[in-house]
Amino acid sequence: MIIQDRMKVTGQRKIAKNIFELKLSGKLVGEINSPGQFVHIRVSDSFEPMLRRPISIASINDEKSEMTIIYRAEGRGTTLLSKKVEGEEVDVLGPLGNGFPVAETAEGETAVLIGGGIGVPPLYELSKQLTAKGVKCIHILGFQTADVSFYEEEFNQLGDTYIATVDGTKGVAGFVTNVMETINDDFATYYSCGPMPMLNAVQTVYAEKKGFLSFEQRMGCGIGACFACVCETTDKSDEKYVKVCSDGPVFPAGVVSI
Amino acid sequence: MIIQDRMKVTGQRKIAKNIFELKLSGKLVGEINSPGQFVHIRVSDSFEPMLRRPISIASINDEKSEMTIIYRAEGRGTTLLSKKVEGEEVDVLGPLGNGFPVAETAEGETAVLIGGGIGVPPLYELSKQLTAKGVKCIHILGFQTADVSFYEEEFNQLGDTYIATVDGTKGVAGFVTNVMETINDDFATYYSCGPMPMLNAVQTVYAEKKGFLSFEQRMGCGIGACFACVCETTDKSDEKYVKVCSDGPVFPAGVVSI
Amino acid sequence: MNRLAVELPGLRLKNPIMPASGCFGFGKEYGNLYDLSQLGAIMIKATTFETRFGNPTPRVAETASGMLNAIGLQNPGLQGVMENELPWLEQFDVPIIANVAGTETADYIEVAKTISTAPNVKALELNISCPNVKCGGITFGTDPQQAQDLTAAVKEVSEVPVYVKLSPNVTDIKEIAKAVEAGGADGITMINTLVGMRLDQKTGRPIIANVTGGLSGPAVKPVAIRMVYEVSQVVSIPIIGMGGVAETADVIDFLSAGASAVAVGTANFVDPFICPTIINELPAKLDELGVEHISELIGRSHR
Amino acid sequence: MNRLAVELPGLRLKNPIMPASGCFGFGKEYGNLYDLSQLGAIMIKATTFETRFGNPTPRVAETASGMLNAIGLQNPGLQGVMENELPWLEQFDVPIIANVAGTETADYIEVAKTISTAPNVKALELNISCPNVKCGGITFGTDPQQAQDLTAAVKEVSEVPVYVKLSPNVTDIKEIAKAVEAGGADGITMINTLVGMRLDQKTGRPIIANVTGGLSGPAVKPVAIRMVYEVSQVVSIPIIGMGGVAETADVIDFLSAGASAVAVGTANFVDPFICPTIINELPAKLDELGVEHISELIGRSHR
Ligand SMILES: Cc1cc2nc3c(=O)[nH]c(=O)nc-3n(C[C@H](O)[C@H](O)[C@H](O)COP(=O)(O)OP(=O)(O)OC[C@H]3O[C@@H](n4cnc5c(N)ncnc54)[C@H](O)[C@@H]3O)c2cc1C
Ligand SMILES: Cc1cc2nc3c(=O)[nH]c(=O)nc-3n(C[C@H](O)[C@H](O)[C@H](O)COP(=O)(O)OP(=O)(O)OC[C@H]3O[C@@H](n4cnc5c(N)ncnc54)[C@H](O)[C@@H]3O)c2cc1C
Ligand SMILES: Cc1cc2nc3c(=O)[nH]c(=O)nc-3n(C[C@H](O)[C@H](O)[C@H](O)COP(=O)(O)O)c2cc1C
């Protein structure tokens, strides 16, 4: 169920250039049902900034009723969020949307998780849940440059992890697709989250594979009421569309017209 | 000189119902030249709330470069101000305006200081400076009710202090004028700050006396440029006006048309 | 006696608070969060005759204390609304105000005729002010004669009272208000959004794919209050006020300005529980203001 | 080469940043805070023929990300401005744009004729858009024919180029812009304030003594940007853009929308050093955007 929770900041730290890891605790955590769901955060009690910010859930700790989000402090809203300190409360609406289907990869099979930039965070909880059930995870993480890369160590502990940076300052020089070409393709499923051009490239390279992609759109309500976040589907017959916030953000590859 | 200073919060405490005492330190303090001057405070780095808030300087401590302001947390702006904690910085523009003329009362003479509600604070620094130079100060402080009264003890240490509350919960029941009637009128000067009706009553009762009144108006710039804060003067001949922010807030009694 | 109850043409409102059109879909999403029967009414998303996909994305952009939107009247079309949306809403004890949109008069008439027969639709809201569609919409809202004629045409076919939603993007809103009153409108709803734009800092290009969008939220409240104040003094039909309502105090302002009820738009996105929260806070607010019944506040700014 | 220099009719601007009329008085107060020669230009407070006291107080009220004002054109009158204000400003190396206001055409002509002879007045800004005075002002700004005629009449007597300041309170600002261009305007300044209101929560009465006031500040920026975008595409005279500029990024937006220079109003009250701060930040901003000269940004939203 979607709830509005005043969650408590239990920790915040910078983990890369302009990238922050924020831990929040509250009963909302008990409602999360799949990795890749997101929350809609009100960063201030005033109306400036006006709108909530959608941020993916990066990992959850059920015993502590705690979740972690990882975000880039860039605009007005996320910069304000990065100033929150332990003990403060944050108004969080969630969990929202439908996450990655863990069930689509069976025990013993291999899954490839491909993330780009701030699309990487939700893959962490996904990998935790997949590996916990006995899926072998291969992680391919793309970043602009080494300075803004994060969580290599965390992903490494769950499975093989390849890093690509556009400027070659870490891992392979180039894009996640450069790594994908070098990977054995006897895997069952792929899961991906990142910028649109990356999703498009991933989908094209793995056209024969079963895959799930997580999308971004500018949002108003975050719950499906305002029609801000629609994407056209590939099914052109009847002007079909999906809402990223409530139908997604994760869709099977091929559904959303990129 | 007027400066814009990021002053440091050195202390904040609640001293009565919704009334806060905030201590700020910074080089702005070195520019203050008379009691009754005020500062224009930006309560948030965002544009919500938009405008600065004018607040009188209640006392100064030159050695520590520290000043105290006392205010009622009522609307959006002052409520935000009341949340500032030690160590935070606040954007303060000041000192602004012309304060109470200490020189108008000679050593050995008596001055009556009459304050109403949140008009009381600037009288405290005034009394400190007057008593320091050997003026005998009598304080008459009016409040709505005992809950919102403050600084009785502080004023008592400087001179005789009478309290009036509208509901009689502290001191004399009624208005400052009820106390004024009981006071010996062989004083040299009076100084007053408070709501318009009070200033009007004080000015009428003490029509024969030399007095100085501090006014309030809604402000834009606070420095004399926007013409938001004008008051008509009693000199009707030539549509004369004064600006509360830069010509005042303190004027000799009789100058401003109430 | 219910201190909050307000009676308007076609509408017996438990309280004067309702979500604004386009900010509440057809109720389903908010219905998962709270019991919609608490609401005074619901203004559903604009319905057009045909199914509409709306504008390309991005469709929203944030601005200082407000937002821009250019959804473009996306909706499942008259048939879809009649078959799926309105019946679902019947489970709640709440009157529905159906927002009717179109490109030309014939569209409006078609939608009005049919949708006004739905059992829970107690009033129509004629959307002559949508800034986000190429033709129709706002042109009806900026020309008094066209506004009057359209109102009269829709009145003729509607089974329920007709409210007309005014655009603030006009030199003199009083003129349009008087025209729709002359056309037979039973009430006025106002304001729709102000046309605005936001540019991308890096490229300098408009963020909203539609180029311009409609500005809403607290930023526009001073304009909305001014217009309700002006219009309520020149017409004798009631006004449902909106534009920037985000807290209980704002409701008091709209009633004082001259509105008889108040709609909440953008604020639903910030706080999905804002409508019930305001409804719950209103009685204490009336106590604070020393007012027995909420209708005593209506128009006190100019009484 | 100066990367920030912009040349407009009558105006050689070191940089495209200037305080907006009414938000900077006649410069004295800000002159105590910093060297006014840093500014691109100064738009001084509206000058009328006679001395004006203006409206009763309260004259300002705060709103979400904005403010309302109804100063009512308080100023020392033409003679006072000529004798005291303009000569004082001569000590600075900065062109003055004199904001000219009046009640009827004759007033405008009288003020324009005289004030345009002051040595440091390099351009006039014809204020046909002040919402806060009973007659004149805004009525010239909402009727294209009146706007054109007044512009032509003032052009005839002015010794310096004439910019006309447009009101946003109109259905179609393009029409007014084209009219003043036809009347011979050398440039356009826009936008003046949107008419708004704020009510007192307790009494329900308007806070501003004048009842309505002009809305300014970041809240109106989306409307201002949209209008500059629209107007810059239908006229060939330059635009000085304003409305909600509060930081360097906003300047970029106005230039991108189609303005050739930018005025800063309300933000001076929030941060009295905002104009020099923006001027100092602009070169780094150009570097960030990969732009050599600031004029390359003009109109890039629609190129
Ligand atoms: C489902 C979903 C999950 C996301 N998960 C993450 C995450 O885990 N970590 C992370 O850093 N970012 C994530 N994002 C992107 C994040 O929402 C934006 O970076 C953020 O909203 C920008 O806000 P700002 O205050 O920095 O920028 P501003 O420029 O102040 O934002 C202005 C407005 O634009 C919207 N906006 C700007 N960029 C984006 C964007 N890329 N996507 C959607 N809205 C945008 C903002 O929400 C806001 O309404 C996610 C987005 C979506 C849709
Ligand atoms: C020269 C001067 C000195 C003052 N000194 C003090 C003081 O020492 N202590 C104190 O508690 N108050 C003082 N005030 C009053 C104080 O400025 C207001 O109470 C405060 O601005 C209200 O802000 P808010 O955020 O609580 O209210 P809001 O309702 O959010 O304010 C909205 C707007 O109205 C203005 N406003 C509201 N009430 C007043 C008022 N009474 N006077 C001027 N502007 C107002 C605000 O500044 C703001 O621009 C002084 C006012 C002036 C002019
Ligand atoms: C996302 C969004 C969609 C809207 N869609 C409609 C609509 O379909 N029909 C309509 O009449 N108004 C529509 N509006 C306008 C609102 O109903 C309302 O008039 C306006 O937003 C002002 O109120 P607010 O400031 O409370 O949002 C929409 C507004 C928003 C923000």
Ligand SMILES: Cc1cc2nc3c(=O)[nH]c(=O)nc-3n(C[C@H](O)[C@H](O)[C@H](O)COP(=O)(O)O)c2cc1C
């Ligand atoms: C207090 C105040 C006084 C103003 N006085 C004038 C004026 O005398 N003449 C004029 O043309 N515009 C006047 N304006 C309008 C501004 O010049 C400007 O057009 C408007 O405020 C929008 O810009 P901003 O949002 O940066 O303030 C005034 C604005 C304010 C806030």
Ligand code: FES
């Ligand atoms: S954000 Fe409102 S429908 Fe998706």
Ligand code: FES
């Ligand atoms: S507040 Fe601007 S002149 Fe006084």
